Amino acid sequence: GIQVEQSPPDLILQEGANSTLRCNFSDSVNNLQWFHQNPWGQLINLFYIPSGTKQNGRLSATTVATERYSLLYISSSQTTDSGVYFCAVGGLRWTSGSRLTFGEGTQLTVNP
Amino acid sequence: KAGVTQTPRYLIKTRGQQVTLSCSPISGHRSVSWYQQTPGQGLQFLFEYFSETQRNKGNFPGRFSGRQFSNSRSEMNVSTLELGDSALYLCASSPWDRVTDTQYFGPGTRLTVL
Numbered sequence: 702g703i704q705v706e707q708s709p710p711d712l713i714l715q716e717g718a719n720s721t722l723r724c725n726f727s728d729s730v731n732n733l734q735w736f737h738q739n740p741w742g743q744l745i746n747l748f749y750i751p752s753g754t755k756q757n758g759r760l761s762a763t764t765v766a767t768e769r770y771s772l773l774y775i776s777s778s779q780t781t782d783s784g785v786y787f788c789a790v791g792g793l794r795w796t797s798g799s800r801l802t803f804g805e806g807t808q809l810t811v812n813p
Numbered sequence: 814k815a816g817v818t819q820t821p822r823y824l825i826k827t828r829g830q831q832v833t834l835s836c837s838p839i840s841g842h843r844s845v846s847w848y849q850q851t852p853g854q855g856l857q858f859l860f861e862y863f864s865e866t867q868r869n870k871g872n873f874p875g876r877f878s879g880r881q882f883s884n885s886r887s888e889m890n891v892s893t894l895e896l897g898d899s900a901l902y903l904c905a906s907s908p909w910d911r912v913t914d915t916q917y918f919g920p921g922t923r924l925t926v927l
Contacts, residue, residue, distance in 0.1 A: 732914040742850070742901050744918040787856065791914055798868045799844045799907045801916055803856040 703728045707788050707804035714778050714811050722773040722807045724788030732791030732801065733764050735773050737784055744787065747773070778811045785809070814840055817906050817919035825925045831892040834922045838885050838906030844868075845887040846916065847879060850901040859902075862887050863909060891924075899926045 704727040714720055726733070735747040748755050748762040750771065755762055759778075764771040775782055785808050789801040818837045826832050838845050846869075847859040858871040862881035879889040885906075891898055901923050905916040 732916075734916060736918070741920065742903075742923065743920045744903065744905075746915065746917060749915040789856075789916075791916075794914065798861050798863065799846050799905070799909060799914060799916060800858050800861055800869045800871075801846070801848075801905075802858070803848075805855050 703730065703790055703792055703802045705788060705790055705802050705804040707786075707807050709807060710805065711808045712810070714809070716778060716780060716811055716813050718778050718811075719774070719776045720778060720809070722775070722786055722788075722809075724771040724773070724790075724804055726769050726771075726788075726790045728769070728792065730766065730790040730792060731794050731797070732789075732799075733771055734789050734801070735762055735771070736787045736789065737782075738787060738806070739784060747786075775809075778809075780811050780813055783809055783811045817904055817917055819902075819904050819919040819922050821922060822920065823923050823925075825927065826894050827927050828894055828896060830894050831890060832894060832924060833888055833890045834902055834904075834924075836887045836889075836904030836906075836919060838887070838904075839908075839917055842906035842908050842917075843885055844907040844909040845881055845885060846905045846907070847887070847889050848903045848905065849873075850903060850921075851897075851899075856903070859889065894926045896926050898924065900924060
């Protein structure tokens with residue numbers, strides 16, 4: 702199956718700093734999503750981005766499907782950005798359905 | 814639209830018992846998937862249902878089963894609970910249309926097996 706690797710595993714920042722999280726995947730994908738897991742465990746959708754670039758406020762993401770990686774950028778970080786960020790990928794629709802394979806996550810801590 | 818809902822939110826069971834968890838997808842979504850999250854194994858896919866049929870299954874023992882009803886609501890069942898089944902169980906729904914495969918997750922059910 703598809704392998705997903707996220708880096709770095711842990712990241713500690715001061716409020717106001719910028720950061721880049723990386724997701725590498727081992728095969729062609731039809732779906733790539735970034736999530737933020739809140740302290741209660743819910744996965745909050747950040748981006749659906751199987752290819753291209755998207756921006757939402759201080760967050761942006763880029764996926765280069767041909768090179769099998771995706772980047773999540775967080776600018777002017779805030780303490781509320783703390784938590785675990787997951788990258789998840791889905792394979793070809795007609796073989797994998799809606800199945801997502803998750804990376805191990807990046808634990809982000811933003812200090813005031 | 815209301816989001817994905819899961820019940821119950823918390824559950825405590827003892828070894829050997831069985832448990833049923835419920836998931837109501839976003840209105841209009843036909844695909845429902847289940848995931849298990851543990852500190853040691855991370856987030857792992859359990860199974861996916863689409864139009865009342867299991868479309869995909871992860872690498873879990875037969876004690877884990879599920880079903881989907883005609884209104885797309887889904888249940889998962891774990892029989893003969895083991896201590897290692899303690900986990901956060903997450904349900905996701907997707908419209909499964911031509912435009913997007915975006916998965917939307919519910920708040921999860923936290924199961925503790927004693």
